[in-house]
Amino acid sequence: MAGETVIAIIGNLTADPELRTTSAGAQVASFTIASTPRSWNRNTNQFEDGQALFMRCSAWRDLAEHCAQSLGKGMRVIAQGRLQQRSYQAQDGSNRTVIELQVDEIGPSLKYATAQVQKMQSGGYQGGNANGGGYQQPQQARQQSQAPADDPWGAPAGEPDF
Secondary structure: OOOOOEEEEEEEEOOOOEEEEOOOOOEEEEEEEEEOOEEEEOOOOEEEEOOOEEEEEEEEHHHHHHHHHHOOOOOEEEEEEEEEEEEEEOOOOOEEEEEEEEEEEEEEOOOOOOEOOEEOOOOOEEOOEOOOOOOOOHHHHHHHOOOOOOOOOOOOOOOOOO
């Protein structure tokens, strides 16, 4: 969509996603991603953390449910979406403005972890982390998911032809 600010953010979830249902019946998952820049200090020969950015995020409908089932506090994630600004009046009467990321795509970062992807019945995909957090171990996932022979996503891919 023209004129929207699309960004990607990499960071850790500060808490488990909170899943709610709106009065119209749509599901929304809300969570915060903390992204802290690091830089190398040549004088001390150590990495130094910069100021953390805490980005409030929301994911809607099927993606909201997938986030609630797949992601947990502390997980390193990569999220892509559109920045949205909204204003509201707080309970004390002051006017406030917030900037949130409306997530279009999100998944676990594989820099320090592994993941197992499972096809969802709705046509989406669910990520999983093999080191816990509510995810199946890769061997268990393969045993439980017997896909039809004509499903290209059902069977593990062979060795690539390089």
